[in-house]
Each structure stands twice: as structure tokens, then as C-alpha cells.
Amino acid sequence: xxxxxxxxxxxxxxxxxxxxxxxxxxxxxxxxxxxxxxxxxxxxxxxxxxxxxxxxxxxxxxxxxxxxxxxxxxxxxxxxxxxxxxxxxxxxxxxxxxxxxxxxxxxxxxxxxxxxxxxxxxxxxxxxxxxxxxxxxxxxxxxxxxxxxxxxxxxxxxxxxxxxxxxxxxxxxxxxxxxxxxxxxxxxxxxxxxxxxxxxxxxxxxxxxxxxxxxxxxxxxxxxxxxxx
Amino acid sequence: xxxxxxxxxxxxxxxxxxxxxxxxxxxxxxxxxxxxxxxxxxxxxxxxxxxxxxxxxxxxxxxxxxxxxxxxxxxxxxxxxxxxxxxx
Numbered sequence: 003x004x005x006x007x008x009x010x011x012x013x014x015x016x017x018x019x020x021x022x023x024x025x026x027x028x029x030x031x032x033x034x035x036x037x038x039x040x041x042x043x044x045x046x047x048x049x050x051x052x053x054x055x056x057x058x059x060x061x062x063x064x065x066x067x068x069x070x071x072x073x074x075x076x077x078x079x080x081x082x083x084x085x086x087x088x089x090x091x092x093x094x095x096x097x098x099x100x101x102x103x104x105x106x107x108x109x110x111x112x113x114x115x116x117x118x119x120x121x122x123x124x125x126x127x128x129x130x131x132x133x134x135x136x137x138x139x140x141x142x143x144x145x146x147x148x149x150x151x152x153x154x155x156x157x158x159x160x161x162x163x164x165x166x167x168x169x170x171x172x173x174x175x176x177x178x179x180x181x182x183x184x185x186x187x188x189x190x191x192x193x194x195x196x197x198x199x200x201x202x203x204x205x206x207x208x209x210x211x212x213x214x215x216x217x218x219x220x221x222x223x224x225x226x227x228x229x230x231x
Numbered sequence: 232x233x234x235x236x237x238x239x240x241x242x243x244x245x246x247x248x249x250x251x252x253x254x255x256x257x258x259x260x261x262x263x264x265x266x267x268x269x270x271x272x273x274x275x276x277x278x279x280x281x282x283x284x285x286x287x288x289x290x291x292x293x294x295x296x297x298x299x300x301x302x303x304x305x306x307x308x309x310x311x312x313x314x315x316x317x318x319x
Contacts, residue, residue, distance in 0.1 A: 020243040030299070034240050083242040085252035086270035199235060221271070223237045 006079070010048040013041050015118035016088035016111045016194065016222075019053065019081030023063055033063045034224075036110040036196075037082065040117035051079070054141060056107040087194065087222045089115040091122045098192045098218075101184045102130040103175070103205045105197020109141050111222065112196055116149060128154045131183050133175055133201065136163035157183035175201075180208045187213040192220075199223040238272040238283055244297050245269070248304060251317055259311040262290035266313075 015037075022032040039052035057068040071077070089100065100119075102112040109132055119128055134140055137160070150156045159179065164170040185191035193214060195205040202223045210216050238254055245253040254270040265287035272283040272292055280296030285308065292308040306312070 018239070018242075028299075032243070034243065080243050080246075083246055083252075084239050084254045084270070085242075086255040086268050087239055199237075221237065222239045223235070225234070225236050225276075 006049060006051055010042065010051050011082070012048070013037055013051070013082035014085070014088040014090055015040060015114040017082040017084045017114075018111065019051070019079045019083060021053070021063065021067070022078040022080065023066060024078065031062055032080075034083070036114070036222075038110050038113050038117075040114055040121040043118075043121055054107065054110045054113075087111065087196070087220050089118065089192070089194065091118060091124050091126070095192050096124070097126055099127045099185050099189050100129070101191050101193045101209075102128065103180075103193070103195040103197075103209075104130065104132045105195075105201030105205070106134060106139065107141060108195075108197030108201070108222070108224065110196075112194060113142050113145075115194065116146075116154060119154070120149060125153060129184060130154070130156045131159060131175060131179065132156060133159040133161060133197070135161050137165045155183075175205060175208065177208055177212060180205075180212055184209070184212070187215065190215070191218065193218055194220050194222075196222040197224070199225060234277070235273040235275050235284070237274055238269040240274055240276065241269060241272075241281060241283065241295060244281075244295055244302065245304075247297075248302060249314075251314065253314070255315065257311075257313040258292055258309045259313075260285040260288060260290060260292060261308050261310045263288035264310075 018034045018036045020032045020034050022030060024030040035053045035055055037051055038054045042048040055064050055067045057064045104112050146156050159175055160172045161174055162172060164172050193209055195202050202221045206219050206221055209219050242254040256269050257266050258269055259266045267286055271286060273286055275282045280294050282294050283292045285292050290308050294305040296303040
């Protein structure tokens with residue numbers, strides 16, 4: 003959670019910020035992180051913006067943000083950035099049912115969309131397919147459990163270990179799952195997929211092969227260098 | 232090959248150069264004529280700069296380098312950049 007000195011100008015759900023770190027010798031590096039919080043929505047400009055950062059052991063920026071950074075340290079943020087990978091409840095497609103497909107920490111910008119839907123009281127039906135390694139890797143598990151229902155359906159996919167006793171098989175997203183947990187093409191859904199590149203390619207391929215309109219699929223890929231997490 | 236990311240990550244630096252969001256702008260590829268949103272292009276960030284390639288034919292669309300005091304934007308592979316003007 004970063005407090006923004008001059009007030010946060012507001013953002014759209016799905017946008018990101020660039021975080022820049024500058025060393026004493028002037029060396030500077032930056033990474034993109036998706037915004038997890040919902041936009042301020044017409045209220046007074048928010049004083050904070052929430053970022054969720056996954057620490058990469060070999061990373062250059064994420065270890066600093068997750069282990070070294072203390073409350074009160076200044077951070078240089080640039081943003082909000084991006085107008086393509088966004089869900090806008092005031093936009094022309096706001097009523098179209100939404101499918102969100104998350105791989106790992108790719109859930110972060112999608113969580114902003116889920117929070118935005120709740121914040122504005124939207125009745126647009128949302129479905130989230132959330133693929134994670136195991137239950138311990140779930141982000142926002144409690145919040146998703148609390149928000150599910152009332153037009154939000156969540157389907158978890160565990161690639162390595164399912165919750166004990168669930169009897170749920172493990173595996174990757176596949177055509178049958180996309181068909182059962184997503185929307186039929188006739189519903190003309192808006193689709194957002196975010197995660198590592200390989201995951202996003204697989205998700206987009208499955209959606210297109212399932213008959214979805216490629217133009218309605220928006221994707222955001224991230225990776226270990228300069229990527230979003 | 233999946234060592235690429237996508238044009239969403241160009242938004243910050245391009246935003247310094249343009250007065251509007253460019254990730255939703257459309258580029259038309261010189262090589263094959265396909266049109267893609269900048270956000271959809273395949274971006275290879277491991278070079279000294281960032282290289283965006285066409286998802287259809289893999290040709291280089293643009294290269295972007297930012298140093299502390301200047302930016303280089305090479306649009307050699309883009310025949311047309313189409314932007315939706317704000318307020319229209």
C-alpha cells in the first residue's frame with residue numbers, strides 16, 4: 003500500500019504503475035506492477051494505491067519492495083498506465099458478462115476489476131478462473147470467498163496440489179474447464195487473461211478454439227524482467 | 232518461445248512521449264499488413280531497449296530506448312499508428 007503524496011488522480015481497474023528505484027550512485031531501474039485497489043469512484047481523490055508484489059528470489063526490484071522497504075520510505079511511482087487492459091463500468095461494454103482468467107499473481111489486476119464491480123454496485127456477471135500452484139499460493143483467498151456469489155463465480159484450478167480432502171484433480175486449464183467455467187460465445191463476453199506468457203497464450207488459444215471472438219479477449223503477460231506481478 | 236511480454240509494458244515510457252494512452256492505439260505492420268493494438272504486440276525487454284514484434288509475422292514493429300536524459304523511438308516496422316483522440 004503506497005500513500006500518494008499529492009493525492010492519487012484515480013485509475014481504471016486493470017491499469018498498472020511503474021515503480022522506479024534509484025540507488026545513491028544514480029543507477030536506476032523500474033518495474034511495472036498492477037494496481038490491486040479499485041478506483042476512487044468519484045469520491046475524494048484516494049490517498050493510497052494498493053500494489054501486490056510477488057517476490058522473485060533472483061529479482062532486482064521485488065526483494066527490495068518486499069523485504070527492505072519500510073513504512074515511510076519514499077517510492078517513485080509513474081502512472082496510472084494503460085488504457086487497453088481495463089474494465090470500465092462506464093464504458094460501452096460495461097453490461098457484457100465478464101470472464102477473468104488468472105495465472106498466479108496475474109490475478110492482481112483482475113482483483114481490481116472485481117473490487118470495482120462491487121464498489122460501483124454493478125450487476126454485470128463476473129466469472130473468474132484462477133489457476134495457482136497450490137492452496138498456499140492463493141492471493142486474496144479470503145476476500146474471494148467472501149465476495150463470491152451475488153454475480154461473481156470463482157473456479158480454482160490447482161496445478162500441483164489441490165486442497166486436502168477436496169478430491170479435486172490437479173492440472174492445467176483446458177478446453178472443458180474453459181467451457182464449463184466460462185461463458186458461451188453467444189453471450190458475447192468480455193474476456194481478460196493475465197499471467198505468465200505461457201499461461202496467457204494457452205488461455206487465449208483455448209478461448210479462441212472454444213469459439214470466442216478474438217477481438218473481445220484482452221491479455222496481459224508478465225515475466226521476471228520488467229514484468230508485472 | 233515465451234521469453235516475450237507484451238505492449239502493455241510500453242505504456243509508461245510511451246506515455247512520456249505522447250499526450251495520451253498509446254497502449255490502445257493500433258499499429259499496422261509494414262511487413263504483413265496486420266493491425267494490432269500496441270498492448271497486443273510481443274515485447275522483448277531483454278535487449279538494451281524494448282523491441283515490439285508483430286504477433287502475426289514476428290517482424291520488428293518498433294524499438295524503444297530510454298536513457299536518463301533522452302528517448303529513442305524507432306518505428307521502422309509500423310506503416311500507420313492510429314490513435315483514438317480523447318473527447319471524440
